[in-house]
Amino acid sequence: MQSQEIIILFLSLATLLFFSRLLGEIAKRYHQPAVIGEIMAGILLGPTFLGTWLPFLENFLFPTTGNNSLVLNSITTIGASLFLLIAGMELDLATVFRQGKTAIGIGISGLIMPFLVGFILAWSFPDFLGIQAGGDKRIFALFFATVLSISALPVIAKTLMDLGIYRTDTGMMIIACAVFDDILGWIIFALILSLAGKDQAAHFPILYTILMFFAFTIFMLTVGRYYIHKILPWLKAHFTWPSGVLSFILVVALFCSAFTEWIGIHAIFGAFVAGVAIGDSHHLREHTRTIIHEFVSSFFTPLFFGSIGLGIHFLKNFDLLLTVVITAIAFLGKISGCLMGGKAFKLTSSESWALAFAMNARGAMAIILALVALQMNLINETLFVSLLIMSILTSMMSGPGMQKVLHLSKKQRFTSYLSSKHFISSLKANNLSQAIEELANTFAFFTPEERKKIVEESIGREETMPTGLENGVAIPHVRVSGLSKPVIAVGKSEIGIDFNSPDGELSHLIFLILTPKHEMQSQLEIIADIAKTLESKESIHRTLQSLNFTEFLAAIKTAKANG
Template sequence: MNKLDHGELIIFLCSLSLMLISSRVLAELGKKWKLPLVMGELIVGIILGPSVFGMLFPDSFSTIFPSTGNVPVAMDGLISLSVVLLLFVAGMEVQLPQLLKQGKVAMFTSTFSMVIPFFTGFLTAHFFPGFFGLPDDGPNNFYFALFLGTALSISALPVIARILMDLNLFRSKIGMVIIASAMFNDLVGWIIFTVILSLFRKTGDNGSVWYTIIAILGFGLFMLTLGKKIIDRILPWIQNKISWPGGVLSFAFSLCLISAAFTEAIHLHAILGAFIAGIAVGDSVHLHEKAREIIHQFITNFFAPLFFVSIGIKVNFIENFDLGIVLFICLLAYFGKLTGASLGAWWGGMTGREALAVGFGMNARGAMEIILGTLAFNEGLINSQVYVALVIMALVTSITSGPFIKKFSGVNPA
């Protein structure tokens, strides 16, 4: 069996430690300017990666972050686990009852804020692939167009929640509509993304479209109905009879991993299993708030930094920076989301200013966009230039979201 030797283990542990401590330092610095945590983590990755450290000290870089041997394999395993857990925790915050409770305005906002960005991205990529550095008749252009549409239509719940809480708008009408709509966007966005990835992996297999759709719907329906009822029965027992919080953490994580393994085994993607398991666990009324906090803290402060720092280590951001693509993707992102979400909110009964505040709230892409982009990049669905542009778009939309919500909502706390 291949395993890390004495020296490799030391390097592996040192590199993890370096990634964690430096991202924490930058995150704490960024807090002063209210920058999202993910931004500090990405900057650390860029500094530690081939863009800066690797360029200045190539030998030291290849020693700490070797590209051969067992260390990259171990690192890849850890990063894959990080993505699965990040999707699990993202799912935990998708509470579909919220959408039902918010009624018409949330339904309109969530639908329009998905449909318009999706078609903005899809049609642009389909008719003008050259803008993204793709050949006019590339074999994967259709999948790329589907992906871009999806990438532009998702939102980033954690970033939005944080912004709204900072502005004291979390419990306001605007805040509730944004959160409920973003939950729906996340749910539908990740499902569509899984369909795209599954189809892309099995290009040419005609039966795969229906198989993929039926498998996703079947798994989702099972987990969110019967699965959720079973969880509701098991959780109180675990929380009362088994050591706390160990019991509930073991249950939650094992359910996440087995669901991820199952969806991967039936040729969907592991992320779907983790995401849906997250929804089923997170929606349970029996999950103690403290347990939810522990799961969040553990994943956000250990696995998330490793994942986001690794992005900068893998990709050369300076070499792959293409101003044209960056600006174009940012433009599409702002146009699609602002038009869609604002129009939906306005149609749903909000005033013009409130609708714009909702539009800017929904425009924050944050970590979710980066995870989505990374998975697509790893699968070969997008090139490095588009990937870098998506990461930058995610950061820019997240940073600009807060000030614009403040401007249009008039910060009239609930």
Template sequence: MQEITHHQIMIFFFSLAILIGLARIFGELCKKIGQPSILGEIAAGIILGPTVFAYIAPDLQATLFPSSGPLYVTFEFIGMLAITLFMLIAGMEVDLKCLKKQAKPATVVGISSMILPFAGGFALVYLFPKTFDTQEKTFVTALFMATALAISALPVITKILMDLKLIKTDLGVTIIAAAIFNDLTGWMIFAIVLSLMSDTSGGFPWGTIVGIVAAGAFMLTIGRKIVLALIPRVQAHASWPGGVMGFILTGALLAAAVAEWIGVHGIFGSFLFGVALGDSPHLRHQTEEYMEKFISFILTPIFFATIGLKVNFLTHFDLFAVVILLVVGSITKIVGSYVGAKICGMSQRESMALGWGMNARGVMEIILAIIALEAKVINDTVFVAIVILALFTSMTSGALMKISLKRRSKTSALTSFGRGAFVADLKHPAPAHVIKDMVLQLNIDHEVQADIIQSTISREQLMSTGLEKGLAVPHCRTDLVKKPILLIGLHESGADFDCFDDGKAHVIALIITPLSDPESQLELISVLASHFSSKEEMVKAMTCKSKVDMQAILNAADEMSEKHS
């Protein structure tokens, strides 16, 4: 057995420090300019890899970041651990309850957003064989490209919707549900592709595929029940948060080991384990946050930085490959998503916004590509093109969604509030009671009141509408109103609207909009969320004694919104 020398240990620590340090610096710089941190982390790897550093100082680069030997193997194992645990976090973001409640739109949009890009990716390999250089793996490469273009990146989409303050809107819920459907379906297909990649017998790996389906079915049914039952017991008898985090990490790594035993990559197992415990009512939000920060801030930057160490991005840049993947990948995804949204009855603007949102590929696409590159299913040129596609769509989706939802005349919060009501002394902490107490203040027919109350409570049960800093925006769309109505209620002790920051909601803005005008709901939520993100404005709101006092605040909110526009 070859012993590791002190010199090799020194080089390892030095190289790891440079890799993490530069990746974090570049990642933070990208976040400050509104771009995903993964862009900076990959850029750090490109600088330290064969593209830049090896060109300037080849001997030093080969010493710090060798392409073989113990140091190379160590980095490979660290990268594998990092991405396995990242997929655990990605799985935990999958909300099966949301998918179940939004089953119809999620299925319709999910399927329609996958069919066209799947067909497009499959066809590209056969239309341009020289570009994809399949080396007698044409079918496997075609199936991989089909899967790569068909999936969306749930973590990226969630971040975009949060930045645009759309995460709690009807549009946001539909996009999230469809992305969850994409993720689950796409990773099941990719697991089959992985089994085909690793099969050397020349036959079809039926045993592996049966194992994949069985593992998926078990983890999402019986396995999920077992995991959800064990979490409260671990919390009751182990220290917090270390005990729970230890249980989750152990489970994820065991699931990864089982996936490798079945014959697919370990990330599939950790992803399924994450899905199984993702919506556990017993898992504290802080525990998830601690895990997410450790994995996303320390481990995953290592993985994404090492991507730049593997390939020379200048040598293997092919403009034709980049353009066809960008054009085919984006057009098929956007058109497919748009068609699904229209089938579900969404407006023109909402359908376009949904298309742009579903086009965000990001991290998931890159993970697929790196595994395919290591399995020699794609070449370096196609890998570089896929990375560019993933980064470009992640960078542009948010801005294009925002443009799609813009209108010439914006919905006024002040005008909508003029049709509504002001409740200064809400008492009950339960959202259903708060909604009922507010709607009963409207001077409308009792049957209409009852319908609005029921619709708003049903929407709240689908996904809570608490934002942050004490604001909640319960809402509904109905054909019983012709124009947007805004009601504002104040709750001194706070209502339980499950806010992002785990706080109570003190300002409750209840929004009722016509079924035929979905954009007005998005605009009102955007105006209110932006204005009340200021602690000073929240304090002002809580001192309001009458509707006139609140009108002055909403007038300022409208003016600020116009100024920003």
């Protein structure tokens, strides 16, 4: 590259990164996914706005040919793969296994309904929807069905966190269904890519590509997952932490990306499978996950999603009727499928609707699928724009819809269930199991056998989904049969207990929360209230300084007043 090209490259990267991050932060301020702002940045800097009003500046910063275009495309391709890596790392296979047939059954129901509706519509009206001239109607219909079926796990997880219900029973069930949905959806899409690329696939007949795809996936989720689990503690012991572990994760992801691209399936699928295999190990601490998530999200992800708007004129390719039809079908198919699954597995009405709104979020996952389809000439730019708008709208509606059906605006206060009988000013426990058992023993109204069961269920939840929050707070919780109202035990630990918190810190303030088995709402509201009350370090510090229950309660109420 010439010196002038290098200068322009750095200017273009800096400009795209600045506006993507800026608009992404603005979107987050309004409780929307950052990806919405990042895509808007690309639309503003691309042919839609900058290219219309200052075309010379757009051509200067973002040329469509030459070395600069090649480098930018390479960086954004890496960004897409790394985004799918962290998306895969968020998938917890143990969560699916723990929820068992409920997660699998609802996941299948929530996927089949929009898939069937999408396939029939695309097969019947391919020209209206936007198939490329001379395109394969079968592959087009399969793609359209898949993009309507998939859910956006990162958006769902972030929405649950924002509502304060991520680590609740309902949150765990929603995540399990989304995990199953994502895995199945991406497998189907990988098969579609192998079919679509049969004429371009390098070296292998289509049957070989499909067989190698299944062999790779099975190998990574069994043998590969096993050896990754064994290697991680060795890396911690012999390499600098966390750089050694981070480098290992990136190396595995890049090798897997190269392999799936080589066999004729897009590189992003290799990174996704690598993420699933890596993220399933309990040796990968939450703090390490947070570091790699921040590394990718601060540079690669904004550039990738920002670049989407650089190559398409969104106003010229906007079709109102097509967008309305696709969005309506997406809502109808996904929500009806999830509601039927929820009813079949005897979820409450509010749980079923919350699940439906959560799973309806397509977000970045559908956008990536649509972008890959556009790059492979499966769809035209008009359909891509409609799919992008559908993905944004379904994501924006997810949070408000869940909040409405769960009645989260009328929150119970956790202070109503605090008692000096269930307060321990100085825990003797040295580990998670001992801490939960010590707190459970304050519930004298339970029999020893009942307390033992509570402890076992709480520990089991921790193995599936840790309840450690940031800044030294942990909220182990379980729903209990025969309980008439919530009860909470609180303990302070001077040495700190490892609840695998996202910031890697030990937990010094631990709440053991028990709620009635069939009263989901109480658990959601109590956990959300604790998270909001103790979101600042100052509030937690004052609480930890209390010497007795009276001082503790006073510190909590002060934190509430300040919040």
